[in-house]
Amino acid sequence: MDLAFLHPLYEHPGPWASVYVDTSRHTEGTPHERHLTAQALARELAGQGCDEATCGAVRSALEELAHSSEPNGRALFARAGEVVLDPSLARAPLRDSALWAPLPHTAPLLELAGEDPVCVVAYIDRRGADFELRTALGRRDAGTVSGRQHPIHRTSTVDWSERRFQLKVENTWEHNATEVADALAVCQEETGADLLILVGDDRERRAVHDRLPRRLHERAVEAPHGSGSRLLDEDVEQARAEHVRRRAERELERFLAAREPGEDGRAGAVEGVPALVEAAREHRIDELLIRPDGPDAHREVWIGEDPDQLAVRRTDLKILGEQNSWPARADDALIRSAVATGAVALSVTPATDDSPSGGLGALLRWA
Template sequence: MRLSFLEPLYKQPGPFASVYLDTSRDAAIDDPDAAIELRWRHLRDALMSEGADRDSITAVAGTVGSDGDVPGTHGQAVFTAHGRLALLDELPAPPSQDTAHFGTLPDTMPLIIQHAPGIPYLAVHVHYGGRHSTDAGGTVRIEAEAGTWPLTKVTPGHRLGEEIPVGDWTRAAGEIGRELEGHARRIDVETVVVAGDVWARGILVRRLPASLRGQVTTVKGAGESEPGRALLEQRLDGLFRGRMAAHDRALLDAFLAERARGGASAEGLAAAVSALQRGRVKALFLNDHPESPFRLWVGPEPGQIALAEQELRSYGTREVREERADAALARALVGTRAELVVVPERELWLCEGVGVLMRYADPTSRE
């Protein structure tokens, strides 16, 4: 997963207030705005106890709950610095718990985790309920959306809508297929999910460009899509649950190959920190452990990261602070333009929950 979406945040100086809050507005909540306000009060007290300045707290307060137009269950990640909003991101799912932190580095790892698996896809729903013949009356209606899962749950992608007379469907399906190919190409789609009437969608699939036909997965039914949410959301949730994006899978395969031959890979926190210090990391692999007790020492620059305070000071770094390891690693990855791959522990256990694929092998490590 590329972390370029965080670059604007790290260009700003800290300290940062980082807030994760459930801002769901669904039918199960009688007064969602009152519930959000109550949760925010608890987080405000937590920020004050950590020494957050009044301007930063005011900036968060002016942003929390501003996503009233987003339906269903979801959350917000809010980052402020020096009394200004530094980054606002809608979360596809509510955070496991509401949290607030004030410190030198922003607490970005929970946001990164919610961006995973980051699968670029195209969803297509073919609406038709008439007789399966091109001489029937009525129309075939097409809905399509290109997006990245799971972000399209709260930030829908580009939507295509067409309504075609049944008699023209065979010809029009080819034209729609070429239009879909253009949308798919823009985001390098890896999966095309097609739902709806079996006969009508079959005509469309057969007339899709060859570049898309091999990526098609058909799903039964569709489920109604809630306005403002992802097209075919329920079907996509079942299809993509536990799946990695193809790009991340390729990085993991490369890591495993290098590990098997003792090449450009390493495991453990110390090895990861050493590689990040030298800008050698191509991708970092992480078992997601929100409760991880590990901490690291950091300086003002992304590559200034170490296991011990004295190590940083020996390099001439004067301003050093101890931070949570995940916050320090996230900043180092963004600053060195390395990628992050979240790997379920059940699929691959990593020493201390961390592994790295190097940009190149260290010749000094070979005998």
Template structure:
């Protein structure tokens, strides 16, 4: 997963407020529930020394995702009296969190965005219009793209069209061109098809070879319509992508395993990971899920200012450093600031010492 969406958080120095909040709208009085959670967040931030202007900026954004139905949350970041970033969370946090510190606490956010599986969803229905004179058959098309699982509550804009059935072959040609563009531009790895079987089959038959291996045809020909603000075919995608990594991530993990087999001391564990991030040598930061980082790290202003002890940074001539209690925040900033990617893998699938490892861009041995 690329981390460029975090860039606004690192464009200005801290301190910064980081909040994860349950903003679900599936209860009896969601606005009241959100307000109560926000009240507790405000009190926590005040006790940590956050200024009122910054707290107010964050509070104004809390619950602003009213267009999203069902359970979900928000990750909110504010500094110097202004909102810096607001992202939707596909799952509500079990408990609201609020932190005021020098680095944004982005770990809960990136864990909910990973693995960022790129896909397209297409839903096709046949409908008959009842009009004076008999009406006509039409094809109703919904087409949406996204990166799972963040797209559960933040999908790309949906294309919705209704066309006469006789014009479907021409419309199918246009849709296939859009799908090819997604594969070539966004790296789409799965194209999920559902709806009227005959219409879906006609699309598959007309598809170029490069798309056919990516098609996933759902057995249920009549999936339910999505709730407001949520992904097309959400329930079906959840089952399809459960435990699945993008091919790009799998390839990188294979390369990492080769590096670990030769020189584990350079790629596995917190010591090796910190040393590689210091040098800007990391192609991908790898985290086990669940994350269990309890060790504090020392950091400075730059992303590569990262160490296990203050003496290491002092040796580099840094005058201002601090102990960062959230190791994940320091590791993610270092990865994002050195253009490294993030891979999150289940611990039972790939156990890693300290739960953290790195894929190196190059090796010196």
């Protein structure tokens, strides 16, 4: 997940109100239910010590969602009477929540907004293809490509003239597959799609897949559906979930390989809070790996005003010359450091491996 959009959260000091709200339910009573939710979450923040102005800003922002048709949910981050950032979520949170803390509680975004593959579904036949863009917010047409329209169909005879005709049919198929693959590559570049789903007969899917640029081979999957069928939402969601799982597994494999010391005796990856804090202070984190249910994710660390003012113990910050310090969750503190240094972050929950130890790890920029 590219964390650049979180920069506004670290341009101002805390404390922060962090709210996650589910907007996936839509019934006749939804506006009233959301009104009650807004009041309840504002009261919860007030009970944690949030100032009245910030509670009011959060309550007003939540009230504005009373008639929202958003399919999943919204996160709100507020301070000093102002909502600074309110990203939409790609997945609904398990429950509504509100937290008042020195840092914004951004770690849930890795699962709720982070890995949300944008998909282009290509419905392929021998004449060309229709493209459809799928995101967590819905679907829309993404273009059409038409190849040669004649000749398309084979014959069943073995006459020499018919053999020549069949060869022309083969050439037409190959030409059209190339046209579709080229157009799909352009569509992927224009939309930034993470995943390409090819729908059609086996031969047609394979012909297009083989002609895609090599850089797109890992992004393309073939759906086991017949020509002309339209993928159901659950089919797309399954493909997207599989893509996220494969990505997490690849990054874990990289992490496990880098964790072993190289010829110089140094490792290219670290795990555990003390090692990660040291790497964050030295701006060495390249990719932060977080398993939100890991015990280290909510472990307490100490922070100063700047992102690289981070320590396991409060006394360590004083040794570093920082006079002001506050306790914070380890995952949120490490994400703040990652944002400041241009690192990325990834939830490894979709993978089956239990690494990294404690739920926190990182691939390093240098050992």
